[in-house]
Amino acid sequence: MIIFDITKEKPLHLAKAAEFFPRGDGTFISERTLTRWIKNGRNGIFLEGRIVGRSYVTSAESIERFTRKLTAAELRAATPGPPASTAHDQALEFLKSQGMMKALRLVRSGK
Numbered sequence: 798m799i800i801f802d803i804t805k806e807k808p809l810h811l812a813k814a815a816e817f818f819p820r821g822d823g824t825f826i827s828e829r830t831l832t833r834w835i836k837n838g839r840n841g842i843f844l845e846g847r848i849v850g851r852s853y854v855t856s857a858e859s860i861e862r863f864t865r866k867l868t869a870a871e872l873r874a875a876t877p878g879p880p881a882s883t884a885h886d887q888a889l890e891f892l893k894s895q896g897m898m899k900a901l902r903l904v905r906s907g908k
Contacts, residue, residue, distance in 0.1 A: 798835055801845040806856035808849055817860050831855065834863070842866045 811828040818826040832853050833839075835846035845859035 798847075799843045799845045800847045801856050801859045803847060803849075806858045808847075808854040809856050809860075811853055811855065814855050814857075814860060817857070817864075828853075839867065840870060842870060 811831045814831055815825040815828060818830075820826065831844060831846075834844040835853055835855065838844075842863060844855055844863045846853050846855040848854075
């Protein structure tokens with residue numbers, strides 16, 4: 798769990814924080830989902846929170862950081878890399894430039 802600084806950011810009860818995450822049907826995600834994101838993360842990214850009394854709280858700033866990181870991760874995942882043939886060609890060019898093609902042929906032939 799990643800803890801935000803309660804002296805610098807206003808605590809926000811999870812019921813109120815859920816309003817930052819609307820669903821398509823006009824409802825909001827559950828407090829339980831927010832608790833899971835605080836405790837376990839989502840795709841390796843954690844929502845900052847802390848326990849105050851018997852409840853978890855977060856902050857609007859923590860939600861901003863969380864959604865910014867999630868968006869960046871989604872954009873990275875959606876950006877395709879070079880085609881496999883291009884990556885293969887680049888690797889072969891590198892091996893050639895390092896004088897390693899002969900060693901590669903020997904490995905492939907099993908000698």
